[in-house]
Every structure is written in structure tokens, then in C-alpha cells.
Amino acid sequence: MTKRVIPVVDLSQFTKGDAAARETFVAELGKAFHEIGFVGVTGHGIPEKLINDFYKASNAFFALSTPIKEQYEIAGMAGQRGYTSFGKEHAKQSEVADLKEFFQIGQEVPADDPRKAQYPDNVHVDEIPDFTKLGLQLYRAFEKAGGELLKAIAIHLELPEDYFEAHIEKGNSILRAIHYPPITKEPESAIRAEQHEDINLITLLVGASAGGLQLLNKDEEWLPIMPEENEIVINVGDMLQRLTNNYLKSTTHRVVNPPREQWHLPRLSIPFFLHPKSEMDLSALPKCITAENPLHYEPITAGEYLDERLREIGLKK
Numbered sequence: 001m002t003k004r005v006i007p008v009v010d011l012s013q014f015t016k017g018d019a020a021a022r023e024t025f026v027a028e029l030g031k032a033f034h035e036i037g038f039v040g041v042t043g044h045g046i047p048e049k050l051i052n053d054f055y056k057a058s059n060a061f062f063a064l065s066t067p068i069k070e071q072y073e074i075a076g077m078a079g080q081r082g083y084t085s086f087g088k089e090h091a092k093q094s095e096v097a098d099l100k101e102f103f104q105i106g107q108e109v110p111a112d113d114p115r116k117a118q119y120p121d122n123v124h125v126d127e128i129p130d131f132t133k134l135g136l137q138l139y140r141a142f143e144k145a146g147g148e149l150l151k152a153i154a155i156h157l158e159l160p161e162d163y164f165e166a167h168i169e170k171g172n173s174i175l176r177a178i179h180y181p182p183i184t185k186e187p188e189s190a191i192r193a194e195q196h197e198d199i200n201l202i203t204l205l206v207g208a209s210a211g212g213l214q215l216l217n218k219d220e221e222w223l224p225i226m227p228e229e230n231e232i233v234i235n236v237g238d239m240l241q242r243l244t245n246n247y248l249k250s251t252t253h254r255v256v257n258p259p260r261e262q263w264h265l266p267r268l269s270i271p272f273f274l275h276p277k278s279e280m281d282l283s284a285l286p287k288c289i290t291a292e293n294p295l296h297y298e299p300i301t302a303g304e305y306l307d308e309r310l311r312e313i314g315l316k317k
């Protein structure tokens with residue numbers, strides 16, 4: 001067996017284990033987030049069937065013709081709901097767009113909820129009636145697993161266990177189905193997803209249909225991330241890095257193009273970007289500001305920060 005690039009932890013040790021098992025889990029997760037910013041998670045409770053069904057529905061959606069898919073690309077939405085066509089999004093430092101198209105599903109609240117106006121309606125696809133419905137079920141499962149991981153991180157940060165709960169309840173998270181089509185001609189410089197850091201608190205990624213995901217380690221080496229069956233990949237995003245004044249690491253990652261003999265293979269991946277409510281204050285936690293680690297960031301809310309980042313990546317005008 002080749003050596004793993006990222007450690008793996010079993011979330012059921014935290015959700016179902018005794019005090020000692022929970023303590024071990026918290027220590028391992030904290031260490032992984034502090035040192036590498038990435039961890040593999042098993043025992044996450046996300047039903048395999050739901051993942052497979054959503055994969056199938058996503059594949060069916062991306063197989064639709066471009067004019068049909070473009071009917072689900074809605075102006076003024078900054079890609080936050082529905083379809084974003086090939087060649088739109090680019091990493092913030094990059095001039096060339098990534099080799100991908102995607103579909104996003106966001107938070108839904110009841111009609112009488114005060115937050116209703118803040119969250120645009122999800123887009124439903126006539127041709128694939130189950131697509132958004134299954135996506136919303138997966139969204140809830142990710143919210144639950146993500147909430148447990150944030151409980152463990154709160155304990156690691158010596159905060160109350162429920163510290164994140166109020167911030168993420170009805171938060172602005174996004175489920176994204178990404179399709180990287182087969183490569184048909186030598187790309188000039190573009191890769192499937194140029195190096196970047198995620199914006200949100202944490203990202204949960206279910207097994208991509210092909211390799212290509214890499215992280216940049218402290219020695220500036222690109223290392224492949226190859227999750228095992230039933231393992232999801234979790235990484236720290238910039239919001240959590242900012243809140244912890246760089247104690248937890250939002251690690252740079254990318255998706256590279258496959259070798260030429262695999263150009264004909266598309267790649268499908270499903271990240272869940274766990275966001276808090278827009279009014280969450282991302283000012284650094286006092287415990288994370290020390291003489292050795294002085295304050296790195298100005299105060300900002302999650303909403304202001306997201307807005308700034310969406311402009312940088314070309315989704316918001």
C-alpha cells in the first residue's frame with residue numbers, strides 16, 4: 001500500500017463512541033486541520049445510495065445538450081443556484097477559466113421564514129426531475145456530517161461544543177455537482193481546476209469519479225489525494241482559517257488534467273461548501289491571537305467576505 005497523503009478519521013467514533021473515543025477523534029481531527037488542512041473521513045453517515053443516485057442524476061444532467069443546460073443558467077445569480085456553463089469560473093489569481101461546468105443547489109427555508117428573501121429558490125430541471133430533489137437530500141446529509149465535524153473542531157479550539165451550531169443553522173451552504181468533460185485538444189494552459197483555496201468554513205467532498213485532486217504541502221510539493229471507497233475528503237476553507245487566525249490551515253489544492261490516454265474520461269465530483277449565515281462575524285477568536293501569532297486579518301462578516309471572493313473568481317459582476 002502506498003503511504004497516505006492525508007490522515008483518515010472515523011466520524012462514528014465521535015458521534016457514537018465513548019468519551020475516550022471522542023477525545024481521540026477531536027485530537028486527530030484538530031491535528032489534521034492544523035497541520036495539513038485536509039482529512040479523510042469514514043463513518044460519516046451519508047448514505048451510499050443517496051450519493052450514487054445523485055451521481056447518476058448529475059451525469060444525466062450534464063449529458064443534456066448545451067442549449068438545454070443553458071436554460072438553467074440564471075443571470076444575476078452569481079452561479080449560486082442552477083447551472084454555470086463551461087469556461088466561466090476561474091481561480092482568483094488566474095486569467096484562464098477552469099475546464100469545468102457545474103450546477104449548484106443552496107439552502108431552502110420555509111416560505112414564512114424571515115430568511116426566505118435572502119436565499120434564492122433552487123432551480124429544478126424539467127428533464128431530470130429527481131436531480132434537485134436528490135441534491136437537497138444530500139445537502140441535508142452533508143449539513144449533518146459537517147455539523148458534527150464542526151462540533152469536534154469547536155472542542156479542539158476550547159470553545160463550547162455548540163459554538164458553530166447557531167452560525168450554520170440555515171446557513172448559506174452550497175452543494176456543487178462539477179463535471180469536467182473529456183479533453184479533446186491540448187489545453188493551452190488551463191487545467192480542470194486551477195490551484196485555489198476554498199472560501200467557506202469547511203468543504204466535504206464525496207469520492208470523485210476519477211483522480212486528479214492534489215494538495216500543495218508545506219514543502220511546495222503537489223501530492224495526490226486518493227480517497228478510498230466510502231471515504232469523504234474534508235478540507236478547511238478560508239473562513240475557518242480566518243476565524244482561527246491561521247491556526248487551522250486552508251490548504252491550496254487543484255485538479256490536474258489526466259494523462260493523454262485518459263483524456264476521453266470525464267470527471268464528476270460533488271463538493272459541499274459549508275457556509276455559515278451571512279452575518280457571522282469572522283473576526284479572529286481571541287484564543288488564536290498570541291505573541292507568536294499576532295492578528296493577521298481585519299474583522300469581516302461571512303456575507304461581505306463571500307461577496308468579495310465571488311467577484312474575484314468571476315461569478316459576480
Ligand SMILES: O=C(O)CCC(=O)C(=O)O
Pocket residue numbers: 178193198205208213253254255269270271
Ligand atoms: O473536483 C474536485 O475534486 C475538487 C474541486 C474543488 O476543489 C472545488 O470546487 O473547490
Ligand SMILES: [Fe+2]
Pocket residue numbers: 196197198253
Ligand atoms: Fe476547492
